[in-house]
Structure formats: C-alpha cells, structure tokens
Amino acid sequence: MNNSFYTIVLTRVHGKKLSPVMYRNLTIGWAAIFVAVVFSCSPACKKQSATTAPVVPVIVAPPPVVAASILNTLHLEKLAVPVIFSNGEKAEGIYIYADAPSYAPVVAGGEGFTCVDDVARVVLFYLRSSTFSSDTLVQKKVYGLLRFIINMQSDNGYFYNFLQAGSVINTTGITSINQPKWWSWRALQALTEAVPVIRPKNLPLADQVDASVIKLVNAIKQDLVNLPLNTIPVGGVDVPQWLPEGADQAATMILGLLPYCQSAGDVIIKNYIRKLADGIILTQHGDAAHFPYSCFLSSGNTWHAYGSDQASAIFKTGIFLNDTSYTNRAMDEVNNFYPWLIHNGFKSSFDVSYSGNVFAAENIKEFEQIAYGIRPMVFAAIDAYVITSDERYADMAGRLAAWFLGKNSAVTNMFSISTGRCYDAINTGNNINRNSGAESTIEALLTMQRVNNYPSVKAAMDRYKL
Numbered sequence: 393m394n395n396s397f398y399t400i401v402l403t404r405v406h407g408k409k410l411s412p413v414m415y416r417n418l419t420i421g422w423a424a425i426f427v428a429v430v431f432s433c434s435p436a437c438k439k440q441s442a443t444t445a446p447v448v449p450v451i452v453a454p455p456p457v458v459a460a461s462i463l464n465t466l467h468l469e470k471l472a473v474p475v476i477f478s479n480g481e482k483a484e485g486i487y488i489y490a491d492a493p494s495y496a497p498v499v500a501g502g503e504g505f506t507c508v509d510d511v512a513r514v515v516l517f518y519l520r521s522s523t524f525s526s527d528t529l530v531q532k533k534v535y536g537l538l539r540f541i542i543n544m545q546s547d548n549g550y551f552y553n554f555l556q557a558g559s560v561i562n563t564t565g566i567t568s569i570n571q572p573k574w575w576s577w578r579a580l581q582a583l584t585e586a587v588p589v590i591r592p593k594n595l596p597l598a599d600q601v602d603a604s605v606i607k608l609v610n611a612i613k614q615d616l617v618n619l620p621l622n623t624i625p626v627g628g629v630d631v632p633q634w635l636p637e638g639a640d641q642a643a644t645m646i647l648g649l650l651p652y653c654q655s656a657g658d659v660i661i662k663n664y665i666r667k668l669a670d671g672i673i674l675t676q677h678g679d680a681a682h683f684p685y686s687c688f689l690s691s692g693n694t695w696h697a698y699g700s701d702q703a704s705a706i707f708k709t710g711i712f713l714n715d716t717s718y719t720n721r722a723m724d725e726v727n728n729f730y731p732w733l734i735h736n737g738f739k740s741s742f743d744v745s746y747s748g749n750v751f752a753a754e755n756i757k758e759f760e761q762i763a764y765g766i767r768p769m770v771f772a773a774i775d776a777y778v779i780t781s782d783e784r785y786a787d788m789a790g791r792l793a794a795w796f797l798g799k800n801s802a803v804t805n806m807f808s809i810s811t812g813r814c815y816d817a818i819n820t821g822n823n824i825n826r827n828s829g830a831e832s833t834i835e836a837l838l839t840m841q842r843v844n845n846y847p848s849v850k851a852a853m854d855r856y857k858l
Contacts, residue, residue, distance in 0.1 A: 462840045462850075464812035468514070468833050471497055472533070473506060477543045477559055484536030485555060486510045486834075492826040495813060504554030504562050508544050508575040510830040511537050512582035517837050519589050531590075535597055538586055541579050542604050546570035549611030551579045572615060572636050574699075580608055580648030588655070605652055609661065612645075617664045623674070627693040627754070628746035632671035638691030639672040643705035650712055662713075669709040672702050673721050677744065677751050678728070684744050684751060685732045686724035696741035697765025703772035707779065719779065726776045726785070730769055734791060737801055740765065760817040760825075763806065763835035766795045770839050774849060783848055790852020793843050796836055798858030805858075807836040 471487045485506030487497030499505040515537045523530050544551050544561065553575040554562035562568040568575075583601050591598040619634040635642040646668055653661045675689040688702035689695050703722045710718030733739060738761055743754040773789035776782070791799070796807040796814065802822040807814040813828035814836035843849050 462809055462844055463837065464809055465837065467495065467812035467828060468517075468830075468837060470495070471830055471833065473497070474536075475506070475540060475555065475559060479543070481539060481543060482536070483540035483543060484511075484533060485540050486514050486537075486830045488831075489829045490813075490827065490833075492828070495828055499557070503565055503567060504556040506540075507554045507568075508541055508551050509553060509578050510834065511540050512575075512578040513834045513838065514830075515541070515582040515586060517834060517841060519586055520841060524589070531593060534586070534590065535594060538583070538590070538597060538601060541582060542600055544579070545604055545607065549607045549609075550576045551608075572612070574641055574644065576608060577636070577641055577644040577648055580605065580652075581644060582648075583608075584648050584651035584655075587651075609649075609652060609658070612649075612664070613660060617660060617667075621667075627743060629677070629689070629693040629744055629751075630674065631689075631692055632674050635668065635671045639675045639688055639702050640690040640696075640699045642668045642672055643688075643701040644699065646705040646709060647701060650708055654712065665709060666713060669706055669718055672706060673718070675702075676721060676725070677746075679724070680728045682751065683753055684742075685728040686721075687729040688725055689744060690741075693744050694741060695744065697739065697768075698762060699764060699768065701768045701771070704768065704775050707772065707775040711779075722772065723776060726772055726788070730773065730788060730792070733769070734788075738765075738795070758801075759820045761795075761800065762817045763796070763814050763832045763839070766792060767835045767839045771842060774842055774846060777846065777849065786846060786848035787852045789843070789846075789849045790854075791856045793839055793849070793853040794856035794858075796839060797853065797856075799856050803858060806832075807840070812837070 467490070468486075471490060473485045473487050475483045475485045477483065487499075487505060488507060488510060489498045490496065491498055497505075515534060518524060518530055518534045518537070521527075521530060524534070540555075541551070544553070544555070546552055546563075548570055550570040550572055552561045552563055552570050553568040553573075554565060556562050563570070570576075583605050587598055587601050587605070590601070616634075616636060622633045623630040624633060625631070632639075636645060646665055649661055649665055649668075652658070653665060672688055676686055677689070678684045678686055680686070684695065687695055688700070688706070690700050690702075703725045706718050706722035710716060710720075710722065737758065740757040740759050740761060742756040745752050745754050770789050770792045773785050773792055777785035777789060796805070798805045800806065800818060802818045802824050804815075804818075804822070804824055806818070806824075812833065814832040815824050816827045816829055816832045817825040819825055843853055
C-alpha cells in the first residue's frame with residue numbers, strides 16, 4: 393500500500409470530461425468520503441439504556457482538534473477511556489453513553505461500556521483530521537483506537553462488538569457476537585482507511601492492521617461472496633438475499649472493501665463489490681414523481697434513516713468501476729428522495745408495499761430523528777457536489793447539515809459548537825433526548841468535518857441554520 397491508495401481517476405461523469413477543478417475536487421475530497429454504532433436492535437445494534445456512572449479513569453488525551461471553529465472535540469475527548477486487554481495490550485475505547493445534565497460517561501448495562509461500532513467511527517474522524525499528519529498526540533490516540541479494534545477480532549475473522557467491565561469481551565450478546573454484522577463492516581472501514589495513512593508513521597501497527605483486514609476478507613470470501621442471487625418477496629417487494637442482512641449493511645461493507653480492493657487489486661473482491669452494488673440497486677424503487685422517489689431501501693421492504701449510506705456507496709462503486717450507470721442511480725436518490733424528505737420534515741422510517749403496479753407507504757414514522765440518520769444524506773449530497781461541481785448539491789448538503797444547527801422540527805441546535813456535544817435524538821416534535829452519547833457526538837463531528845472541507849457547503853449550512 394502507498395500514497396496512491398485512494399487515487400481514483402474518473403475521466404468522465406455523466407458523459408462529460410472532468411475539468412481540472414472537478415478532478416481536483418474529486419482527488420482532494422475522495423480520501424474524506426470512505427466512510428459511517430448502530431442504533432437499532434434488528435438488524436443493527438441498538439444500545440441499551442445506561443446505568444449508574446462508574447468512576448472514570450484519568451486518561452491523557454490530546455488537545456481538542458482545532459482545525460476549524462465548527463469542530464470541537466472537547467466532549468469526545470471526555471468519552472475516551474483506556475483499556476488493557478487480557479493479553480496485556482493497551483488500547484483506547486470510547487464510552488458509549490453520557491447523560492444530561494452532567495454529561496459524565498456512564499456504562500451500558502449488560503452489553504458493555506465501549507464498542508467497535510463507536511471506536512471505528514472515531515478512528516475515521518481523527519484520520520481525516522487536518523492535524524493528524526503533524527500532531528503526535530492525535531496519532532497516538534488513533535493507534536490506541538486501532539489496537540482496540542484489532543483485539544476485538546475473533547478467530548473466525550469477524551469482530552465482537554462490546555467490551556464489558558474488567559476488559560471482558562462480550563462474546564454472546566446478540567449485538568456483540570462474532571457474525572457478519574454491522575460492527576465487522578465498521579471495523580473493516582476503519583482499518584482499510586487507516587492503513588495508507590499510518591503506514592509511513594507506524595509500520596508495525598500498519599502490518600497488524602493489514603493482517604486483521606486479510607483475516608476478515610478471507611471470512612467474507614468463505615461465507616458471503618458466493619451466495620446465490622436469490623430474492624424473496626416482502627410486502628410485494630423483491631428483496632435480494634445475497635446482501636449481508638440488508639442494503640444498509642452492504643453499503644458499509646462496500647465502503648470498507650473499496651480501499652482494500654484499490655490497494656490489493658483483488659479480483660474476487662472487485663467482482664463482489666459489483667455484486668453488492670447490484671443488490672443495493674435492486675432495492676431502489678420509484679422516480680421523481682412516484683413514491684418512494686428513487687430511495688434505496690435499507691433492510692427488507694423498510695427504509696430507515698440511520699446508517700443509510702447506500703447512495704455514497706453506489707457513488708463510490710461507480711467511480712471505482714468507471715461505470716456511470718451506478719453513479720446515475722445514486723444521483724437519482726439525491727435528486728428525487730432527499731428533496732421529498734426535506735419538504736416533508738424528514739422521516740425516521742417507513743415500509744414499502746407493492747401491489748397493482750403501485751408502490752405504497754406503510755408504517756411511516758417521523759421520529760425519532762438522530763444524527764446517524766442525517767449524516768449519510770449530507771455525505772451523499774456532498775458526493776454529488778464533488779462529482780458534478782453543481783452548486784445545487786452544495787446547497788442541499790448545507791440544508792441537510794443545518795438540521796444539526798436548529799433547522800429541524802424542534803427548532804433546536806442539536807449540535808453545540810461551543811461544547812462539542814450532540815443531543816441523542818429528537819424524540820417527537822420538540823421533545824429532545826438531551827443525552828449526548830458517542831454515536832451522536834461522532835456522527836455530528838464527522839458531518840461538520842466534511843462540511844468544513846467545502847466552503848460552498850459550509851456557506852449553505854450557515855444560511856439555513858437558525
């Protein structure tokens with residue numbers, strides 16, 4: 393692996409040759425968008441309610457990232473927790489919960505106090521920080537977080553998710569078992585994005601990360617690559633069965649496999665990425681005038697906001713394969729579905745049924761609305777902006793990001809630039825869950841970090857915010 397790990401040359405998009413400005417935007421922006429803790433119990437991980445706050449050990453943390461005024465890592469740093477595994481290896485985790493009004497870290501009952509899902513996304517945030525290349529304290533933090541992920545890998549290649557008190561790995565919980573689920577794909581994304589960044593600075597750790605990636609990729613090849621292209625009807629909608637529990641998880645897997653494949657040139661995985669992308673596209677229904685407006689469903693016949701990185705994954709697949717048929721489909725979701733969501737005050741989830749050549753909405757839920765549901769749309773809108781240089785997408789991304797800064801049903805700043813906290817949810821209307829756990833904090837920071845990379849997007853967010 394080398395510095396060309398993320399260099400993807402796209403000569404034509406929508407049949408048009410890239411201008412130098414567009415190419416520069418792509419190559420600068422691409423490293424920031426390999427991306428996305430899971431908020432729901434099925435099929436994802438919904439974390440349990442927190443219990444009484446434990447005594448938090450003192451940890452020497454790097455200073456808050458101050459690359460830009462909208463980035464404040466003060467609260468994130470307070471969630472950091474040192475970990476020593478049974479093999480004696482020292483690592484760093486992230487406390488899952490921090491409850492109002494004190495916002496001191498607290499422990500989740502039953503599951504654990506830190507998890508791969510959250511740690512992996514913190515890795516992404518710090519790797520993409522403008523301070524990483526020069527700040528040895530931030531580098532040290534990333535190394536500790538990566539060691540946490542590596543130590544959570546099981547013999548079969550997949551990862552356990554939760555670590556419990558006493559550094560006991562939760563090997564049996566449904567949201568923690570070592571099966572092909574969300575947390576393994578989150579680990580994959582963090583590890584594959586980390587390798588080219590840390591290799592020049594910490595070769596031994598980079599080699600460990602490489603070995604961990606290969607171990608997981610081998611498990612994917614053994615268990616998933618050759619699944620038959622079968623579908624089953626759910627509510628009249630054909631649902632692909634070769635995806636890992638849904639298009640949402642397949643998208644996160646793609647985001648992890650792309651960097652690996654870009655470096656390793658693994659033909660089997662390249663074909664598998666196409667296979668996953670084709671399954672995601674099979675979940676897309678409707679058009680600009682007809683429900684569900686070109687959205688990619690998430691799991692079964694359900695769309696939910698959280699973790700829906702399908703559009704970003706399809707954008708990147710199209711670029712990687714040099715196939716605009718993929719990027720066009722991702723553009724359809726951004727063009728048709730996101731305006732509908734914005735106009736209708738966002739949604740939490742809905743089911744789709746199909747009968748008499750008509751798709752219909754069922755079980756529509758407006759709430760809860762969470763950072764993890766907004767960040768994927770901001771990322772995809774920025775992807776569209778990077779690819780096209782069309783300012784309309786910068787405006788859309790800024791409008792979506794303004795949800796964090798008061799442009800929401802609660803008319804409340806969900807993310808505080810002054811404290812670095814992000815409220816966990818808008819429960820209903822103007823009822824807010826004012827706790828600020830790891831997931832919300834990280835998703836907000838990832839969003840602000842990406843927004844800050846594009847002045848037009850930042851300006852749009854500033855126009856829309858309250």
